[in-house]
Amino acid sequence: MNAPRLLPALLFAALPCLPMAASAAPSAEESITAPETHNRELNVGDKAPDQYKRDDQTVTDWKAKGLPAPEKESHWVRMGDHYVLVQITNGVVLAIHPAK
Structure with a gap:
């Protein structure tokens, strides 16, 4: 038996058996469609x-709109x-709140 060929074949066969990261479905306030x-x-x-x-x-009057204070380096x-609370350094969405 050729061991160098067998190992990749076993790894490839086992790939579908590896668990996928579970992600919960987003609630209404965790996802939006941006125009x-x-x-x-x-x-x-x-x-x-x-x-x-x-x-x-930037929304400067966030307090008047009932939004929590932005985190460090976000707005x-x-x-x-x-x-939407966006991190300024990398653009990651930190929070989503409906406008009233």
């Missing part, structure tokens, strides 16, 4: 389009009918 992303759904943890990392997109932006 600027060609109807691509954004979820918490996804990367927002780069334009939302800029300061000119609230408006995407359609939702407010």
